Amino acid sequence: MTKSIVVLGAGMVGTCTALHLALRGHAVTLVDRREPGRETSYGNAGLIQREAVEPYAFPRQLGTLARVALKRGADVNYHFGALAGLARPLARYWAHSQPRRHALLSQAFARLIEHSTLEHAPLIEQAGAGDLVKRDGYHFVFRSSVSMQQAADKARALEQSHGLRHTTLDPDALAAAEPALRTRLAGAIHWHDTWAVSDPGALVARYADLFEKVGGTLAKGDAASLNPTASGWQVRTENGAISAEHAVVALGPWSDTLLRQLGYRFPLFVKRGYHRHYRGGEPPRLAMYDVDRGLVLAPMRQGVRITTGAEFAQLDARPTPVQLDRAWALARELVDLPEPVEPEPWLGARPCTADMLPVIGPAPRHRGLWFNLGHAHQGFTLGPVSGRLMAEMIEGQTPVVDPKPYAPARFG
Secondary structure, three states: OOOEEEEEOOOHHHHHHHHHHHHOOOEEEEEEOOOOOOOHHHOOOOEEOOOOOOOOOOOOOHHHHHHHHOOOOOOEEEOHHHHHHHHHHHHHHHHHOOHHHHHHHHHHHHHHHOOHHHHHHHHHHHOOOHHHEEOOOEEEEEOOHHHHHHHHHHHHHHHHHHOOOEEEEOHHHHHHHOOOOOOOOOEEEEEOOOEEEOOHHHHHHHHHHHHHHOOOEEEEEEEEEEEEOOOOEEEEEOOEEEEEOEEEEOOHHHHHHHHHHOOOOOOEEEEEEEEEEEEOOOOOOOOEEEOOOOEEEEEEOOEEEEEOOEEEOOOOOOOOOHHHHHHHHHHHHHOOOOEEOOOOOEEEEEEEEOOOOOEEEEOOOOOOEEEEEOOHHHHHHHHHHHHHHHHHHHHOOOOOOOOHHHOHHHHO
């Protein structure tokens, strides 16, 4: 039976949710204040990370914590004034990052990641987006031989447990694979199953174009105007109010504001991040994650994109791109990147949960309301499988992945 559905949020997760529902013949309207793929889904490293079977844990090593506290790295920064408001979700994040608990959560996380490239592949083909995607993997690069050896041991374990293909590169092999490198490194792990996208926002836009071609409707509107009605849900758009039987909240870092209006208090927080493109020198052949310094260099259409780690701050706080300045200096130790493309860095935010698992499923206290949010660093990777899972749940089908670990009801 055809259902009327409004999906709020046109990032990767929301767009894929709307697309999967439209492909099943439902009457779907995708609502956002901007064009699809112009917020968080635009600003990532462009990687569909099939190897990322473990979510990012809160660091527990004393050396790392000391560096973070003193704001000495490119991987983590924080606004002191925001810490009081973040204390409770961060405390829960710390608790869930305890090794034994993290291992259990990783099992649930991996079940989604295992479907990442499998679910992107048909959408890439149907959207005619193959020109945006390279399927050659990417590199974890290491400055320290100690961290290199630890990573090699971990990679072997992940290959055995999850079937993740990788190659360990010694310094000479890495230099041959990446001739743009200006310095000799300790080595690298080449993860073969990850895909790289040369323009992340454009991939979301192609999926949105496909959504319209199969009968979906795009609308600009105010997600905060969502209200229940006698027969479902209503939201205001530039073309007037839209009513539907079902509403899906997929607003990424802005989800918490709407959820609070509806009476939900989930342990959500944001990690802000910055990027900027650079050109003028020879780019790396593959994207590379500088593990020891916490930054990513990704060759893209606009140039080499440098992305930072996490900044803990209020969502709407003023930009403080100190991490990007450090990241650029560190990146230039590796490759020649003399010219910034944009006049100012881009700033975005990742939507995170305290237990590192996304929130996918029916709202506990509202009929016809669904949540698909909290994907943290992996919304770009997990959009298609999350969208499929949501569509199957709304239709009452057997889902592609057991949804219980991601249920909103886990937070009470």
